Amino acid sequence: MQTPSEDAPLPYYEAPSPGEGALPARAWYADSDAARLSLNGSWSFRLAPTAAGTGEEFTREEAELSGWGEVTVPGHWVLQGHGAPAYTNVNYPFPLDPPRVPDENPTGDYRRVFDLPADWPAEGECLLRFEGVESCARVWLNGVELGNFQGSRLAHEFAVGGVLRREGNVLAVRVHQWSAGSYLEDQDMWWLPGIFREVSLWHRPPGAPADFFVHAGYDHVAGLGRLRVECDVPGRVLVPELGIELATGQEAAVPVEPWSAECPRLYEGELVTEGERLRLRIGFRSVGVEDGVFKANGRRVLFRGVNRHEFHPATGRAVDLETMRRDIVLMKQHNINAVRTSHYPPHPAFLDLCDELGLWVIDECDLETHGFTEVEWRRNPVDDARWTPALLDRAARMVERDKNHPSVVVWSLGNECGAGAGLSAMAQWIRERDPSRAVHYENDRDYPDSDFYSRMYAPHEEVELIGRREEEPLPDPRLDAHRRTLPFLLVEYAHAMGNGPGGLADYQRLFETYERCQGGFVWEWIDHGLPKRTPEGRDYYAYGGDFGEELHDGNFVCDGLLFPDRTPSPGLIEYKKVIEPVRLSGDPATGTLTVTNNHDFATTAHLAYAWAHHTDGALQATGTFDVPPLGPGESTTLTLKELTAPDTPGEHVWTLRALLAADTPWAAEGHEIAWTQLVATAEAGPAPTPAPAAPSRAAGVVRLGPAVFDAGTGALTTLGGLRLSQAPRLDVWRAPTDNDLGASWQQDTRFGVLWRELGLHRMHHRVDEVSVDESGLTVRARVAPAATDLALRTRYRWSATDGELRLHVTVTPEGDWRVPLPRLGLRLALPGAYGLASWYGGGPGEAYPDTAAASRLGRWELPVDRMQTPYVRPQENGARADVRWAELRDARGGGLRIAADSAPFWFTARRWTTEQLDAAEHTWELTPGEEVWVNIDHAQHGIGSQSCGPGPLPQYRLAAAPAEFSVVFTGLAGA
Numbered sequence: 001m002q003t004p005s006e007d008a009p010l011p012y013y014e015a016p017s018p019g020e021g022a023l024p025a026r027a028w029y030a031d032s033d034a035a036r037l038s039l040n041g042s043w044s045f046r047l048a049p050t051a052a053g054t055g056e057e058f059t060r061e062e063a064e065l066s067g068w069g070e071v072t073v074p075g076h077w078v079l080q081g082h083g084a085p086a087y088t089n090v091n092y093p094f095p096l097d098p099p100r101v102p103d104e105n106p107t108g109d110y111r112r113v114f115d116l117p118a119d120w121p122a123e124g125e126c127l128l129r130f131e132g133v134e135s136c137a138r139v140w141l142n143g144v145e146l147g148n149f150q151g152s153r154l155a156h157e158f159a160v161g162g163v164l165r166r167e168g169n170v171l172a173v174r175v176h177q178w179s180a181g182s183y184l185e186d187q188d189m190w191w192l193p194g195i196f197r198e199v200s201l202w203h204r205p206p207g208a209p210a211d212f213f214v215h216a217g218y219d220h221v222a223g224l225g226r227l228r229v230e231c232d233v234p235g236r237v238l239v240p241e242l243g244i245e246l247a248t249g250q251e252a253a254v255p256v257e258p259w260s261a262e263c264p265r266l267y268e269g270e271l272v273t274e275g276e277r278l279r280l281r282i283g284f285r286s287v288g289v290e291d292g293v294f295k296a297n298g299r300r301v302l303f304r305g306v307n308r309h310e311f312h313p314a315t316g317r318a319v320d321l322e323t324m325r326r327d328i329v330l331m332k333q334h335n336i337n338a339v340r341t342s343h344y345p346p347h348p349a350f351l352d353l354c355d356e357l358g359l360w361v362i363d364e365c366d367l368e369t370h371g372f373t374e375v376e377w378r379r380n381p382v383d384d385a386r387w388t389p390a391l392l393d394r395a396a397r398m399v400e401r402d403k404n405h406p407s408v409v410v411w412s413l414g415n416e417c418g419a420g421a422g423l424s425a426m427a428q429w430i431r432e433r434d435p436s437r438a439v440h441y442e443n444d445r446d447y448p449d450s451d452f453y454s455r456m457y458a459p460h461e462e463v464e465l466i467g468r469r470e471e472e473p474l475p476d477p478r479l480d481a482h483r484r485t486l487p488f489l490l491v492e493y494a495h496a497m498g499n500g501p502g503g504l505a506d507y508q509r510l511f512e513t514y515e516r517c518q519g520g521f522v523w524e525w526i527d528h529g530l531p532k533r534t535p536e537g538r539d540y541y542a543y544g545g546d547f548g549e550e551l552h553d554g555n556f557v558c559d560g561l562l563f564p565d566r567t568p569s570p571g572l573i574e575y576k577k578v579i580e581p582v583r584l585s586g587d588p589a590t591g592t593l594t595v596t597n598n599h600d601f602a603t604t605a606h607l608a609y610a611w612a613h614h615t616d617g618a619l620q621a622t623g624t625f626d627v628p629p630l631g632p633g634e635s636t637t638l639t640l641k642e643l644t645a646p647d648t649p650g651e652h653v654w655t656l657r658a659l660l661a662a663d664t665p666w667a668a669e670g671h672e673i674a675w676t677q678l679v680a681t682a683e684a685g686p687a688p689t690p691a692p693a694a695p696s697r698a699a700g701v702v703r704l705g706p707a708v709f710d711a712g713t714g715a716l717t718t719l720g721g722l723r724l725s726q727a728p729r730l731d732v733w734r735a736p737t738d739n740d741l742g743a744s745w746q747q748d749t750r751f752g753v754l755w756r757e758l759g760l761h762r763m764h765h766r767v768d769e770v771s772v773d774e775s776g777l778t779v780r781a782r783v784a785p786a787a788t789d790l791a792l793r794t795r796y797r798w799s800a801t802d803g804e805l806r807l808h809v810t811v812t813p814e815g816d817w818r819v820p821l822p823r824l825g826l827r828l829a830l831p832g833a834y835g836l837a838s839w840y841g842g843g844p845g846e847a848y849p850d851t852a853a854a855s856r857l858g859r860w861e862l863p864v865d866r867m868q869t870p871y872v873r874p875q876e877n878g879a880r881a882d883v884r885w886a887e888l889r890d891a892r893g894g895g896l897r898i899a900a901d902s903a904p905f906w907f908t909a910r911r912w913t914t915e916q917l918d919a920a921e922h923t924w925e926l927t928p929g930e931e932v933w934v935n936i937d938h939a940q941h942g943i944g945s946q947s948c949g950p951g952p953l954p955q956y957r958l959a960a961a962p963a964e965f966s967v968v969f970t971g972l973a974g975a
């Protein structure tokens with residue numbers, strides 16, 4: 001038996017080469033007077049299971065298309081009823097044998113017939129342009145083969161003037177899901193083949209530029225912008241607003257306002273050549289690393305960033321312009337100033353919007369070979385010279401396409417490829433072609449090719465060491481010395497999977513303390529959940545494994561700050577607060593307020609300020625106040641006469657807010673940028689303590705004030721007129737979050753797994769004593785999981801005065817507890833009619849110990865149904881922090897009030913049990929039951945980021961330790 005020779009020629013789709021026939025890459029631009037024709041729309045389509053099965057007959061004009069269907073271009077065939085999507089993170093879904101791909105290679109044939117518009121010019125060349133095809137395409141026009149290409153998220157063009165006709169053009173494209181290029185595209189996302197970005201025809205008039213390069217630097221010392229436009233044909237550059245009229249190739253230096261993400265000043269210009277007049281949008285800025293710090297226009301930049309994949313739940317990576325704009329508007333509204341285009345160049349129009357609205361961009365090449373880590377990086381394409389031309393082609397297609405965007409300040413070589421000479425070749429090419437930007441690469445710990453010391457998911461401790469410049473040295477002193485010169489970036493951190501990420505504020509403190517720590521990019525922007533419907537007609541978002549994949553990584557694809565439908569998750573609200581670019585702080589005792597401008601470039605002239613004073617949650621007064629405009633980095637302290645605590649008893653809260661003073665392109669006047677709350681409590685004089693009610697016994701019950709207990713078990717059954725569905729008792733379980741469960745490779749202790757192993761989800765409650773004395777009722781219990789000798793000794797002490805029922809709980813752990821508790825508090829249930837919640841405490845959204853920055857003190861009201869956070873994979877959610885009191889009422893206003901008696905509590909209410917929440921894998925599996933389940937927690941374990949990063953910091957762990965707390969229950973009479 002003979003094995004085919006290694007040297008046998010491979011079909012084009014298995015060749016580790018960039019392809020054949022496409023033109024060199026060039027800059028993309030939106031507007032010009034040259035004609036363009038969109039070929040988007042409905043195309044004829046058929047799908048074959050292999051690359052070779054169907055012949056090439058379809059490329060001929062007269063081909064019979066019987067049995068063909070239709071698909072929309074741009075789009076993915078697997079989201080249009082042909083085949084299915086598949087999700088893997090690190091693993092390749094096919095055997096590793098680069099550059100060979102499996103025989104099962106879904107192949108889509110596309111065909112579209114088109115005429116040229118009547119006014120299409122006769123002179124000149126025409127280019128057929130593909131903005132993105134996954135993963136390999138072969139192209140024919142009017143039966144003539146134009147070539148083939150790989151590089152899914154990169155543009156490819158063919159010169160077609162010679163074969164194009166006025167009418168009846170037949171464009172045929174064969175697209176293979178798998179190609180050699182797939183080995184370079186192992187990004188953590190759905191595998192979504194197809195022509196997923198525009199196809200268009202560009203007229204190139206005689207004398208039009210093939211390409212042009214806008215160099216627009218800013219000299220921050222002189223305040224001058226320097227403009228020079230390189231172009232392959234002679235032309236003039238016009239910027240009327242600056243009085244610039246300049247020949248291409250020449251430089252002008254004029255006073256300008258610089259471009260930054262905070263002040264995205266663009267100047268309208270034109271490049272005028274003999275054959276074409278095209279629009280330039282020029283932003284003057286200079287970036288680079290100086291003295292170990294990444295600077296723009298001479299100032300340190302702090303990245304408040306996110307990693308953005310292109311995603312829309314209906315159309316996958318085919319994202320329309322409105323959605324792109326919506327993403328950026330949402331980012332700007334949430335104080336985000338930077339985006340890493342993980343892990344491929346985005347649709348080019350996205351970068352236009354970043355220029356216009358203002359975001360720093362790390363533009364990342366379409367490159368990841370992560371799955372080779374499964375074989376100790378053997379045959380990694382980035383370390384195999386046969387692949388270098390393909391790598392260089394990818395680098396060039398990114399840089400050439402995107403080089404004219406002021407927003408792009410860093411080129412990233414790719415994601416998670418290990419180390420290799422191919423990466424160095426890319427970096428070298430990029431540096432030569434565009435020395436004006438920094439280069440980034442994270443995955444080679446020696447950083448030979450990177451201008452940043454870049455890490456993913458590094459714990460706070462490590463970030464702090466790096467910030468202090470005290471990091472562990474590299475073995476090679478030369479490489480170590482190099483790394484010590486680099487600014488530090490968390491190119492991914494704070495894994496936003498499910499509930500979380502926790503610990504954001506603690507990271508931000510480090511970024512704001514250490515000059516070297518230049519911020520980070522949260523992983524990631526949006527959950528990639530795909531809509532599905534159950535046979536019963538219930539809609540939900542699906543994730544890995546829901547499409548019958550052979551290999552998959554479950555809901556690891558749902559780890560964004562937005563839910564799939566783009567509603568912000570609590571993580572985004574938290575991030576907005578943590579990264580606010582203006583800090584307010586103050587002291588009601590002295591009536592002083594300090595405002596600090598943490599913008600890197602902007603003054604605070606665009607802000608207005610408002611205050612509000614509440615007492616015990618009730619509004620007392622509101623107003624505005626002035627703060628003199630502050631330059632970046634400046635701070636001022638002023639006295640605010642309204643900020644003085646009145647003598648009236650109660651909890652006085654001042655909410656101070658910085659708001660947009662005028663409309664911007666991304667938010668309206670009044671949009672909140674930053675806020676703080678200051679609290680002063682004035683104690684009421686000692687009130688007469690009413691005498692405690694005495695309990696009484698009668699037929700199997702104990703009566704105490706407004707309450708009735710079961711005399712045998714000590715369980716509270718009735719309060720006022722309200723019959724409880726489940727008496728309050730100790731509760732420690734929560735449906736583990738993705739961050740509780742952690743990832744399989746995690747070094748940190750994965751408590752979500754240990755909790756279940758220990759049996760904390762099935763605690764036994766044994767009542768040891770029910771005793772009644774003259775002032776109340778005492779119940780002693782031992783709460784413990786089976787098969788261990790660990791326990792929580794619990795004492796419930798009930799007493800009553802007037803209409804109030806007080807419960808004091810004392811918890812004493814027994815045994816050697818080595819894990820923290822998920823939560824510590826009480827669980828009870830009420831009949832489902834009591835579905836309207838109101839509370840005075842943190843809100844409006846959920847919060848946990850290390851995700852509570854955005855929780856604000858106030859009176860809130862929500863139906864229980866709306867207190868739920870619909871994580872794509874159901875898990876613990878919805879707790880409200882710092883609650884002073886909470887009420888659950890029915891439609892007539894009757895119900896239950898629970899007030900904090902010692903410290904505030906965490907309040908959670910839902911229409912299913914924790915056990916049901918824990919069992920559900922998808923949102924459709926949760927159906928409201930007959931009860932409202934309420935958790936009143938003395939404490940909660942932190943959230944952390946362990947689904948990919950570190951667990952909660954030690955101060956957010958809930959140790960099993962002696963604890964006591966008390967609450968007061970009151971029955972509420974309805975109308």
Ligand code: IPT
Pocket residue numbers: 089187188343415416456457492523556559948
């Ligand atoms: C890291 C990847 O770069 C990113 O694409 C994504 O997979 C993220 O983590 C997790 O969602 S890789 C990780 C194994 C450290």
